[in-house]
Amino acid sequence: MKTPLFLILSALTLIPAEGRFRVGPEVFPSLEAARDHVRSLPKTSPIEVFVDGGNYQIDGPITFGPQDSGTPDAPITYRATGPVTFGGSQALSLEGLSLVKEESELARLSEKARGKVVRLPIRDEVAIRTLQKASPTSCLLTQGEELLHLSRFPNVGFAHAKELLEADEGTRFQKNPVMGTWDEPKGALITLREKPAGSFSQWAKEVKESRKVMTYGYLSAQWYRSQLQVRSVDPATGSIRFVRQSRYGLDEMVHKFQSRQAYYHLLCEIDEPGEWYYDSSSKALYLWPVDEISPETRLAISAGSGFLHLENASHLRFLGFSAQGFASGHIVKIAGGTDNLVADGKLFNSTASAISVNGQNNTVTGYDVFDVTRFVSLSGGVASPTEITPAGNEVSNCHFYLDALNGVSPAAGISGVGNVFRNNLMHNIPGQAIVFRGNDHLIERNELFNIGFEEGDGATIYSGAEFWGYGVQLKHNFLHHIMSTDGLMTRSGIMLDDHQSGTEVIENIFYKTGHGSLAINGGTGLKVYGNIFLHGNYGVWVRIIGDWKGRVKNLARFDSGELKRGDKHDYIWRCEQVVGKEGWNQKPWIKYPTFAKVMNQPNEWRFLPIENDVRGTLGHGMRNQLTYRHPQIPEDRLQFHDTREIEPREIFANVDELDFSYRGGREEWMPAIPFAEIGLVADQYRHAVPDKSKYRKLVKERFEERPSSDPRAKYDFDHVNETIYWNSGSVLKKL
Numbered sequence: 001m002k003t004p005l006f007l008i009l010s011a012l013t014l015i016p017a018e019g020r021f022r023v024g025p026e027v028f029p030s031l032e033a034a035r036d037h038v039r040s041l042p043k044t045s046p047i048e049v050f051v052d053g054g055n056y057q058i059d060g061p062i063t064f065g066p067q068d069s070g071t072p073d074a075p076i077t078y079r080a081t082g083p084v085t086f087g088g089s090q091a092l093s094l095e096g097l098s099l100v101k102e103e104s105e106l107a108r109l110s111e112k113a114r115g116k117v118v119r120l121p122i123r124d125e126v127a128i129r130t131l132q133k134a135s136p137t138s139c140l141l142t143q144g145e146e147l148l149h150l151s152r153f154p155n156v157g158f159a160h161a162k163e164l165l166e167a168d169e170g171t172r173f174q175k176n177p178v179m180g181t182w183d184e185p186k187g188a189l190i191t192l193r194e195k196p197a198g199s200f201s202q203w204a205k206e207v208k209e210s211r212k213v214m215t216y217g218y219l220s221a222q223w224y225r226s227q228l229q230v231r232s233v234d235p236a237t238g239s240i241r242f243v244r245q246s247r248y249g250l251d252e253m254v255h256k257f258q259s260r261q262a263y264y265h266l267l268c269e270i271d272e273p274g275e276w277y278y279d280s281s282s283k284a285l286y287l288w289p290v291d292e293i294s295p296e297t298r299l300a301i302s303a304g305s306g307f308l309h310l311e312n313a314s315h316l317r318f319l320g321f322s323a324q325g326f327a328s329g330h331i332v333k334i335a336g337g338t339d340n341l342v343a344d345g346k347l348f349n350s351t352a353s354a355i356s357v358n359g360q361n362n363t364v365t366g367y368d369v370f371d372v373t374r375f376v377s378l379s380g381g382v383a384s385p386t387e388i389t390p391a392g393n394e395v396s397n398c399h400f401y402l403d404a405l406n407g408v409s410p411a412a413g414i415s416g417v418g419n420v421f422r423n424n425l426m427h428n429i430p431g432q433a434i435v436f437r438g439n440d441h442l443i444e445r446n447e448l449f450n451i452g453f454e455e456g457d458g459a460t461i462y463s464g465a466e467f468w469g470y471g472v473q474l475k476h477n478f479l480h481h482i483m484s485t486d487g488l489m490t491r492s493g494i495m496l497d498d499h500q501s502g503t504e505v506i507e508n509i510f511y512k513t514g515h516g517s518l519a520i521n522g523g524t525g526l527k528v529y530g531n532i533f534l535h536g537n538y539g540v541w542v543r544i545i546g547d548w549k550g551r552v553k554n555l556a557r558f559d560s561g562e563l564k565r566g567d568k569h570d571y572i573w574r575c576e577q578v579v580g581k582e583g584w585n586q587k588p589w590i591k592y593p594t595f596a597k598v599m600n601q602p603n604e605w606r607f608l609p610i611e612n613d614v615r616g617t618l619g620h621g622m623r624n625q626l627t628y629r630h631p632q633i634p635e636d637r638l639q640f641h642d643t644r645e646i647e648p649r650e651i652f653a654n655v656d657e658l659d660f661s662y663r664g665g666r667e668e669w670m671p672a673i674p675f676a677e678i679g680l681v682a683d684q685y686r687h688a689v690p691d692k693s694k695y696r697k698l699v700k701e702r703f704e705e706r707p708s709s710d711p712r713a714k715y716d717f718d719h720v721n722e723t724i725y726w727n728s729g730s731v732l733k734k735l
Contacts, residue, residue: 022050031062031078038076039067046074051321053082061306061329062086070315072339080320080345088304088350089142089325090130092285096121097293100286108206110197112271113288120285120299122278130301130327131278131285136216136264136407137373138351139327140302141276146290147349147371147404151277153196153269156406157454157721158217158260161250165189165239170220170249175564180244182211185231187242188250190259193717198268201235206266208232210280216407217261220246220253222456222489225409225431230263257456258487258715262407302351305329312336312359319685321345326352331372334362334393341365343685349405353377357419361392366685369398370729371405374413375426381417383439383468385580388588390418390440397686400426400433403729409454414441421446425680425690428729430454434461439502440471447679449481449699452514453724456488459495459519463503465568467575467599467606468584470502470525470592478678480511480658480696481703485724487715490515490537496523498545499571499607502592505531507671509660515709516541516628522548525594526612530671532660533619534648537709539626540614542638548607555603572603609633615641616671620648623707644669658696690735695728702726 021027021034023041028034034049041047047070070076097120100106106114122128130139134150141148153159166189171177180186196203207213207230216227229243253259263269267277267286276287293299307323309330310316314337322345323331331347333356334340340359344366347354353374355364360380369375376398380391400412409431414421418440426433427450434443443461451460460482461474479493493513496503499522507530510517516538520526522545533539551571557563558570566574576583583589584596598611609630617640619626627640651670653659661675680689716723 020052020054022052023047031056035062035064035068043071043074043076046070047076049076049078051078051080051084053080053084055085055087057087058304058307060304061309061333063309063311064313064316066312066314066337068316069313069337072315075315075317075339077317077319078321079317083322084320085322085324085346086307087323087325088302088307088327089300090124090127090303092120092122092127092299092301093124094120094293094295094297094299108202108267110268110271112197116273116288117270117286118289118293120287122283122285126303127301128283130303132280134278135214140325140349140351140405141287142298142300142325142349143274143290143293144298146274148274148276148287148290149406150264151266151270151275152262152264152407153266154194154262154721155272155275156725158262159192159194159196160717161190161254161259161261162193163191164250164254165191167251168242168245168249170247171245172247177245180242182231182243185241185243187228187231187244188246189239189241190250190254191237191239192261196263196269197271198266199235200233200238202268203266204233204235206268210265212265212280213263214265215242215261215263218253218454218456219259219261220248220250222253222257223458224248258717264407300325302327302349306333306352307331308342309333310335310337310340314338314340316340318342319344323347324349326350328352330354330356330377332356332364334359334364337362343367346370347372355395357393357395359391359393363394363396365394365396365398366683367398369400370403373408373410375400375410376412376414376421378412378414378419378421379416380419381438381440383417383578385578385583385586386588388417388439388591391416392418392420394420394422396420396422396424397680397683398424399680400424401428401729401732403428403727403733411435414438414443417441420444423677423679423681427451427732428727432458432460432462436461436463436472437466437469438472439469442473442475444473444475444477445674445678447478449479450726450728451482452491453483453485455491456485457491459492459514461494462497463500464495464497465499465571465574467499467501467524467571468579468589468595469500470595471504472502473504473506474508475504475506476673476678477508478511478660478675479508479513481699482513482708483703483706483724484514484709485715485720486710486713490709490711492519492541493517495519495521496526497521498568499523501525501598502595505529507531507673509673509675510534510536510539511658512536512703512708515711519543520609520612521545522607522609524598524606524609524611525592526614528612528614528617530616531618532646532671532673533617533622533626535621535708537623537707538628539619539622540617540640541628542609542612542614542630542633544608544630544632552603552607608637610637612638614639617643618646618671620646654693656697656700657693658700659693690732694735695732698731699728
């Protein structure tokens with residue numbers, strides 16, 4: 001065999017000089033060229049395209065359309081023969097790089113950064129346009145293989161508003177709010193508790209000159225992450241004025257809770273290795289390098305709009321491809337088509353969304369996905385007054401987490417009808433991990449932990465405000481160590497919020513999962529069978545949500561136009577937009593008989609948690625109640641059947657390592673949970689699985705002394721950031 005030659009381009013680039021993309025005896029210079037050749041071949045038998053190992057730089061997504069399809073009996077497979085990574089990042093020229101020495105520039109830096117920061121002129125127009133738009137979610141910078149951080153204050157977590165000197169008017173319930181502008185600001189005026197790395201004099205100057213300083217965080221609500229532009233900073237007092245109003249107004253958050261804020265686009269806030277700032281006026285990048293920069297160093301920014309896009313293509317297989325460094329769009333997108341498979345690789349270091357799956361019977365499996373701004377959009381299927389058709393798309397056996405990227409909260413969004421999210425591992429996510437909408441989805445055998453530590457309210461798995469959300473199964477999932485932050489609104493393992501109805505929660509295990517492990521907030525028609533709750537506060541926690549009587553009265557205000565049509569609280573109208581006028585009494589929606597049973601009752605009952613079937617609940621070590629019914633819910637409308645206390649060490653294999661398989665075999669009263677099959681599993685597309693006993697033991701030890709929720713505890717302004725952030729992403733990477 002002829003030994004291939006390789007061309008060394010940089011420390012990160014290894015490209016075979018020949019034999020890169022092969023179809024039979026034919027060799028092609030690019031994946032696109034191989035694709036175009038395959039178009040000309042007969043599709044009477046399976047075709048394979050082999051890609052040699054290497055790092056391949058691309059300028060835009062490689063697109064496959066209907067003309068690139070295989071057939072059911074003759075699929076087309078693109079297979080990596082070694083480690084293959086497609087990159088979208090753009091290398092920056094190091095010409096002109098120098099240590100910042102001029103007094104005028106040093107004066108712009110924090111004292112800690114002086115003598116450590118380098119300045120790099122940026123001359124490439126594409127790079128300039130990209131860096132000008134830099135934010136925590138729009139541009140990444142890498143030095144070698146290490147992900148760097150846009151300068152921010154504070155470096156971890158959030159600072160806190162101390163005083164509200166002037167309030168703003170929240171916009172949430174205004175029909176046509178008049179927003180503030182730079183010339184006529186309407187935002188709040190606040191001070192901060194914490195002292196930044198730079199001075200407020202430096203802040204004031206930067207805000208005035210750049211007009212790009214921003215804050216983001218949980219500004220006006222504990223559950224709502226948003227951002228605001230800074231209009232001015234008083235150098236003497238440090239008071240900060242925002243340009244626009246916040247969504248809910250800062251009044252309540254500052255006076256009763258914690259308005260949490262992080263600031264970026266400030267050069268003076270570079271105060272540790274790996275932080276950077278782009279100065280638009282001088283077109284220069286300022287950076288505190290993580291290592292000494294040499295001529296061989298590769299500095300690169302995320303660029304391009306993705307790697308692999310299938311647009312109405314079918315019967316294709318892509319095996320063993322990784323991708324990184326993309327700025328926008330989707331790294332892997334399956335839009336339309338059927339019977340496509342993308343498997344076995346890594347998607348990382350990108351401000352693009354990682355995975356989007358649509359069409360029918362398409363699958364993404366066996367991927368490690370980390371340090372991206374969104375994990376998954378899984379959709380497809382039809383729900384209408386005349387049709388309920390499943391899509392059958394699937395995302396499975398993937399590992400989703402954050403490691404080096406901060407300032408983002410990626411999640412998996414599931415919508416449409418009849419899609420599958422199975423055997424995934426998700427952790428180190430500051431907000432909600434899975435948000436679902438629609439009907440007939442199967443969310444099963446997933447493991448989720450260390451999630452939601454930034455948010456107040458919310459849950460690891462969340463859905464809300466759909467009266468018609470029948471047929472979704474949350475089954476055989478393992479949720480553990482979902483820790484509510486002291487002093488914030490409490491969190492849940494699973495939350496069916498705002499009258500979310502029709503979901504089936506079947507045989508899941510909850511261990512230390514917030515305050516209300518399974519929170520049911522006014523929902524109807526739910527099936528809750530055989531769930532196990534351990535060492536939390538409440539197990540099945542059924543509440544009446546908010547001013548439910550006011551919500552009933554507001555229906556007439558929506559009908560009259562006094563309130564905005566289609567708002568989340570316009571429940572009945574929104575429902576009928578999907579199912580049709582009283583569609584719950586007609587085909588195809590009569591397949592959910594409980595739906596009609598609920599909706600044919602007066603509104604006063606529709607907005608209470610009725611027709612819920614809760615049975616076979618097991619638990620141990622709950623600080624409050626294993627099952628809870630709000631006192632205003634009549635007992636004859638909600639009953640708990642076959643609730644049982646258990647002793648975990650008597651029935652489970654190894655509680656210390658969070659192994660909840662049954663010790664002596666399953667008895668009839670025990671839920672049929674296939675515990676060994678929950679989370680990542682080794683198969684033909686995933687060859688390595690983290691040692692579950694090792695990392696679960698580490699997680700248990702990390703949180704051993706903390707309850708999952710303590711509603712009596714006060715918020716600790718001084719230590720909250722060091723308490724709630726734990727990089728389980730880095731821990732599992734090393735196992």
